[in-house]
Amino acid sequence: MTFTAHRARKRFGQHWLIDQGVLSRIVAAAELEASDRVLEVGPGRGALSERLLATSAAAVAAVELDRDLVLGLQERFGDQPRFQLTSGDVLTVELPAANKVVANIPYNITGPLLERLVGRLDRPVAHPYDRLVLLVQREVGERIRSEPGASAFSALSVRMQLLASCRSVCAVPPRCFQPPPQVHSEVILLEPLPVEQQLAPQLARTVEMLLKRCFAARRKMVRNTLSGLLPEAELAGLAEAAGIGLQQRPQEIAPAAWVALAGSLNQVIAAPAAAPTHG
Numbered sequence: 001m002t003f004t005a006h007r008a009r010k011r012f013g014q015h016w017l018i019d020q021g022v023l024s025r026i027v028a029a030a031e032l033e034a035s036d037r038v039l040e041v042g043p044g045r046g047a048l049s050e051r052l053l054a055t056s057a058a059a060v061a062a063v064e065l066d067r068d069l070v071l072g073l074q075e076r077f078g079d080q081p082r083f084q085l086t087s088g089d090v091l092t093v094e095l096p097a098a099n100k101v102v103a104n105i106p107y108n109i110t111g112p113l114l115e116r117l118v119g120r121l122d123r124p125v126a127h128p129y130d131r132l133v134l135l136v137q138r139e140v141g142e143r144i145r146s147e148p149g150a151s152a153f154s155a156l157s158v159r160m161q162l163l164a165s166c167r168s169v170c171a172v173p174p175r176c177f178q179p180p181p182q183v184h185s186e187v188i189l190l191e192p193l194p195v196e197q198q199l200a201p202q203l204a205r206t207v208e209m210l211l212k213r214c215f216a217a218r219r220k221m222v223r224n225t226l227s228g229l230l231p232e233a234e235l236a237g238l239a240e241a242a243g244i245g246l247q248q249r250p251q252e253i254a255p256a257a258w259v260a261l262a263g264s265l266n267q268v269i270a271a272p273a274a275a276p277t278h279g
């Protein structure tokens with residue numbers, strides 16, 4: 001099937017990016033050099049692939065789920081040795097080797113895709129990418145990069161900001177796509193932390209436990225959601241040392257403070273109870 005005969009499929013989240021200015025912003029944010037190998041998720045009809053191939057990058061390795069588009073992409077770029085195409089689901093295929101990711105992603109797989117490409121606090125990726133430039137739904141972009149105190153600040157903000165430096169590249173309104181989606185979008189830039197700066201596994205597990213407990217009831221004070229972990233006076237002491245007040249709500253607490261609290265909780269929990277003294 002040629003691209004002209006192909007109708008955009010909703011179930012694959014197909015919205016073609018047609019705004020040349022946004023395509024340029026995405027490619028510029030990737031800062032591609034001759035040594036870079038780019039993973040492109042969902043090349044679609046190849047608008048972004050073409051722009052990536054026009055850079056000096058060593059390779060553009062694309063993964064596309066829609067078999068009809070795979071045929072069209074082979075026709076369009078098959079004669080370019082720097083273009084490598086994998087047909088399949090990006091969530092399950094063996095990912096081609098790459099050090100950067102550039103993608104206008106299908107919004108319906110945002111969560112699992114971020115988990116696969118950036119990892120989870122308690123399951124970080126073994127070889128983090130140097131950078132990821134992703135076109136995501138605006139609300140997701142806001143949640144990823146927002147700061148403590150903002151209404152969009154969530155457990156996702158804490159998790160992502162402990163895994164990567166996160167910032168916005170540009171806003172992308174629906175008219176930049178064909179067909180236009182119902183929602184606004186945003187290009188975000190993620191620069192994952194190197195392995196040596198990732199949280200140690202036990203610390204990561206405790207941060208996860210705290211986030212799950214506290215953000216499950218995001219309007220409650222952490223005094224209530226954390227009660228039961230330790231006697232309140234002891235908890236207040238640890239929280240204060242971490243820069244947290246027990247009257248705070250979870251969305252007011254910075255990523256570093258969650259880590260500090262998790263670290264001291266681990267110490268208290270791991271410390272053997274003081275031996276009784278005999279007179």
Ligand SMILES: C[S@@+](CC[C@H](N)C(=O)[O-])C[C@H]1O[C@@H](n2cnc3c(N)ncnc32)[C@H](O)[C@@H]1O
Pocket residue numbers: 012013014015016017018041042043044045046047048063064065066069088089090091104105106107109
């Ligand atoms: C929003 S479109 C972007 C297309 C193109 N990159 C562009 O900017 O015009 C998302 C693309 O991801 C593909 N896709 C959807 N789910 C996928 C999956 N699980 N694995 C790989 N590709 C997928 C769709 O077929 C579509 O081509």
